Amino acid sequence: MRKYVAILILFSFCFAGVASQSTYTMANFANSGDTVYLTGTRVSNNNFDTSGANITWNFSSLTGVSQRRLIYRLPTQTGYSFLQWPYVYSTSNVNLSATDEQTTAILGLQQTNPNDYFLKNNNLLREKASAYTLVIGSTNLNIKNVYTNPDTVYKFPLQYNSTNTSKGSYAINIPGVYYRGQVIDRKDTVKGWGTVITPFRTFTNALQLVSNIMQVDTLSVTGQPLLTNDTTYYREIKWFDPSQKNPLLNVRQTKTGNIYLTTSVEYIDAQQFYQPVAAFAFVPVLPNMGDTVTFQNLCTNATAYKWNFSDGADSSTAINPQHIFTNAGTYPVKLIAYNGPLSDTIIINLRVSQLNQTYTFTGNGNWGNAANWNNGNIPPSPLPATNQIVINHTAGGQCVLNILQTIETGGSLTVNSGMNLVVQGNLRIE
Numbered sequence: 355m356r357k358y359v360a361i362l363i364l365f366s367f368c369f370a371g372v373a374s375q376s377t378y379t380m381a382n383f384a385n386s387g388d389t390v391y392l393t394g395t396r397v398s399n400n401n402f403d404t405s406g407a408n409i410t411w412n413f414s415s416l417t418g419v420s421q422r423r424l425i426y427r428l429p430t431q432t433g434y435s436f437l438q439w440p441y442v443y444s445t446s447n448v449n450l451s452a453t454d455e456q457t458t459a460i461l462g463l464q465q466t467n468p469n470d471y472f473l474k475n476n477n478l479l480r481e482k483a484s485a486y487t488l489v490i491g492s493t494n495l496n497i498k499n500v501y502t503n504p505d506t507v508y509k510f511p512l513q514y515n516s517t518n519t520s521k522g523s524y525a526i527n528i529p530g531v532y533y534r535g536q537v538i539d540r541k542d543t544v545k546g547w548g549t550v551i552t553p554f555r556t557f558t559n560a561l562q563l564v565s566n567i568m569q570v571d572t573l574s575v576t577g578q579p580l581l582t583n584d585t586t587y588y589r590e591i592k593w594f595d596p597s598q599k600n601p602l603l604n605v606r607q608t609k610t611g612n613i614y615l616t617t618s619v620e621y622i623d624a625q626q627f628y629q630p631v632a633a634f635a636f637v638p639v640l641p642n643m644g645d646t647v648t649f650q651n652l653c654t655n656a657t658a659y660k661w662n663f664s665d666g667a668d669s670s671t672a673i674n675p676q677h678i679f680t681n682a683g684t685y686p687v688k689l690i691a692y693n694g695p696l697s698d699t700i701i702i703n704l705r706v707s708q709l710n711q712t713y714t715f716t717g718n719g720n721w722g723n724a725a726n727w728n729n730g731n732i733p734p735s736p737l738p739a740t741n742q743i744v745i746n747h748t749a750g751g752q753c754v755l756n757i758l759q760t761i762e763t764g765g766s767l768t769v770n771s772g773m774n775l776v777v778q779g780n781l782r783i784e
Contacts, residue, residue, distance in 0.1 A: 375407075375513070375514050375547045376513075376547065376559035376560070376561055376595070376596055377511045377512065377513045377561075377596070378510070378511060378512040378513070378561055378594040378595075378596055379476075379510050379511045379512075379596075380474060380475060380476050380477075380478075380479070380510045380511075382594075382596045382598075382599070383474065383479060383508070383510075383599060383600075384426040384450070384452075384599040384600055385426065385450070385599075386426055386427050386428045386431075386450060386451075387426065387427070388426045388599050389423060389424070389425050389426070390423070390424040390426075390599060390600040390622060391421055391422075391423055391424075391622070391623050391624065391625045391626070392421065392422050392423075392424060392600075392604075392620045392621070392622060392623065393418040393420070393421045393553075393554075393620060393621055393622075393623040393626060394418065394419060394420040394421065394422070394618065394619070394620050395416045395417055395418055395419060395619045395620070395621070396416075396417050396419055397616050397617065397618070397619065398415070398416060398417075398616075398619070400413055400415070400416070400616075400619075402591050402605045402607075402616065402619075403591070404546070405545035405546040405562060405564070406545070406546050406548075407514070407546070407547060407548070408547065408548050409546050409547070409548035409549075409562075410548055410549045410551070411548065411549070411550045411551065411560070411562075411593070412551045413550065413551060413552050413553075413603065413621070414551045414552065414553055416552065416553055416619065416621065417553075418553065418621075418623070418626060418628070419628065420628055420654060420655050421623065421625070421626050421628055421655060422454050422456060423454065423455070423625075423657060424452060424453075424454050424600065425452065425453055425454070425455070426450060426451070426452050426599075427451050427452075427453075428449075428450070428451065429442035429443070429448045429449065429450070429451045429471050430442065430443055431451070432451050432453070432469045432471075432485065433467075434485070434498075439485075439498055441483065441498075441500060442471055442483065447471075447473065447482060447483070448471040448472060448473050448482050448483055449472070449473060449474060450471070450472045450473075450474045450479075451469050451470065451471050451472070452469070452470050452472070453467075453468055453469050453470070454468065455467075455468075455673055456468065457650050457651050457652050457674070460573075463488060463489065463490060463575065464488070464489035464635065464650050465486050465487070465488055465489075466486065466487045466489065466650055466651070466673075466674050467485070467486055467487045467673075467674060468484070468485070468486045469484065469485045469486070470483075470484050471483035471484065471485070472507070473504070476510060477509065477510055478506050478507075478508065478509050478510060479506075479507045479508040479510070480504045480505065480506045480507065481501065481504060481505040481507055481522065482500065482501050482504040483498070483499060483500045483501060484497075484499045484501075484524075485497060485498045485499065487674070488532065489637055489648070489650060490531070490532065490575055490576070491637070493531075493637075494637070494648055495528065495531070495532060497526060497532075499524055499526050500524070501522060501523065501524040502523050502524050502525060503521060503522050503523040503524075504522055505520065505521075505522025505538050505540075506518065506520035506522070506540075508542075508563075509542070512544055512561050512563060512594055513544060513561070514544055514546070514547045514561065515543075515544060515545075516543075516544045517541075517542060517543045517544075518541075518542045519540070519541050519542070520539075520540055520542075521537070521538065521539050521540075522537070522538040522540075523535075523536065523537045523538070524536055530576065530577055531575075531576060532574070532575055532576075533572065533573065533574045534571075534572070534573050535571070535572040535573075536569065536570065536571050536572075537569070537570040538567060538568070538569050539567065539568040539569075540565050540566070540567045540568075541565070541566045541567075542563060542564070542565045543563070543564050544561055544562065544563050544564075545562050545563075545564045546561070546562035547560065547561050547562065548560060548562075550593045550595070550602060550603060552602065552603055552621045552622075552623075553621065553623070554602075554621060554622060554623045554624065557593070557595040557597070557598070557602055559595050559596055559597070560593045560594065560595050560602070561593065561594045561595075562591065562592070562593050563590075563591070563592045563593075563594065563601075564589060564590075564591050565589060565590045565591075565592070566587075566589045567587070567588055567589060567590065568585065568586075568587055569585070569586045569587075569588070570583055570584065570585050570586075571583075571584045571586070572584070586608065586609075587608075587609035588606060588607060588608045588609060588614075588617075589606075589607050589609070589614060590604065590605065590606055590607075591604075591605040591607070592604050592605075598622055600622055601622070602621060602622045603619075603620070603621045603622070604618075604619070604620045604621075605618070605619050606618045606619075625694070627693050627694035627695060627696050628655040628693060628696075629655060629693070629696055629698070630653060630654065630655040630656040630691040630692065630693040630696055630697065630698045631653060631654045631655065631656075631691070631698055632653050632656070632689050632690065632691035632698040632699055632700040633652035633653055633654075633700060634649055634650060634651055634652050634653070634687075634689050634700065634702070635649075635650045635652060636648065636649045636650065636687075636702075636704065637650070638738075639736075640705060640707060640734050640736060640737075640738050641679065641704075641706055641707070641738070642682075642706065642707050642708070642709050642738050642739070642740060642741075643679060643680060643681055643682045643706050643707070643708055643709060644678065644679075644680065644709065645678070645679070645706075646676050646677075646678055647676065647677050647678070647679065647704070648674065648676050649661065649674055649675050649676070649677070649687075649689075650674055651673050651674050651689075653689075653691040653698075655691075655693050656691035656692060656693050656698075657692065657693055657694075658671065658691075658692040658693075659671060659672070659673060659689060659690065659691055659692065660689070660690045660692070661675055661677075661687070661688070661689050662687070662688040663677050663679070663685060663687055664685045664686050664687060664688065665679055665680075665681070665683075665685055679704075679706040681706070682706050682707055682708040682711075683705075683706055684703050684704070684705050684706075685703070685704045685705075685706065686701050686702070686703050686704075687701065687702055687703075687704050688700070688701045689701075705734065707734065707738050707741055708741075709740050709741075710740050710741070710742075711740075711741045711742075712741070712742050712743075712744055713727060713728070713731055713732070713733035713737075713741070713742070713743050713744070714727065714728040714743075714744045714746055715727055715728075715743070715744065715745045715746060715753050715773075716728050716746055716748070717748070717751070718748055718750075718751035718752065718753075719752070719753075719754055720754050720756065721753060721754060721755045721756060721757055721759070721779075722756065722757050726753070733759070735757070735758055735759045735760050736760035736761065736762045736765075736784075737759070737760065737761045737762060737765040738762060738764075738765060739762050739763060739764025739765055740764055740765070741765050742765060742766040742767070742768065743761070743765075743766070743767045743768070744768045744770070745767075745768065745769040745770060745773045745775055746770055746773065747770045747771060747772035747773055748772065748773055749772060751772075751773055751774070752773065752774040752775070752776050753769075753773060753774070753775050753776065754776045754778060755775065755776065755777045755778060755779050755781055756778040756779045757779045757780075758779055758780045758782075759779065759780065759781050759782070760782040760783075760784065761781075761782070761783045761784065762784050763784050767781075767783065
């Protein structure tokens, strides 16, 4: 009798262990209309590499410092009409889109209004297209990209010991202006199952997916190469639970030498109100009256915004608004960034120049001395198109340039006879 009891207990234990292994399917992943909050943490010394069966991963000590919002929606809801981009209107191409509405910097370039487009079905989640606005100097480029070889992000169902290998690639080419190419080679293995504890809560049906990724990037702007076949090796360790529409924990580690160093950690969370930081930039930097100014939102930990352009026009609550200043002058542009009950404010003076304005040097000596210029108006650098600088005749006089001065295409510099222009600084004429 004791033997039967022992066998029964052992059988029950084994059966319970097998039953606790979960499976994550396409139906568990996000749909249009879902919003996920992801809390970023301080990079810690946690061991994220433990794998195996019936593991308990305790990451309850992670400390959140920021949060971003990931919004899932239909591709047709991303701001493009059928005529602008018919590709995203076909559900056989893509049927899901995601954005975190963030502005990021890539080697000095600003990338805003991001959207990723996926095809989701019973077998896979595959990224097939992307779109964003790229700011190069004072030029805005609306980039719409269809992958040459779609990137299979997940192969469903995810279950213990399942594997997948895939390659993705794309190339964006605007001749003479912008080229971006990327190749992704990923190897995925579901290496563990068990319980994950995060500051949000405990998940008892977790699966651990480890992705080893090689990424090759090529980037050039205005014909100048910034990256040429730049190769990065990294891995992503993600935990999934069928109760969650997104990975409940995502760890990124970059390979340095023969080791992987943790560079970022995010976990799924309820909405948290971390202190926002307001920041923005704008192009063109020195607009003329009548120019369209594009504002680039660089806020962190913010979910709502209010802009005031200080010219009597309506304010805006857009993420990255555009505005036309119809009169010359200096405008203190104010942005308030909100995160629930918290807010932060920044004010940046924006100078709008008159069309066909002339800056006249009438004195003798230093370029940077306002007394040497008519009405005390020192020309801005860069000098906007349609504006001009005139160095007037003064007997025996000279204009000493000892500051950086750039003159954009369409601007002009005239030195009248009887004057000397002494260039001690930098004079750049585009």
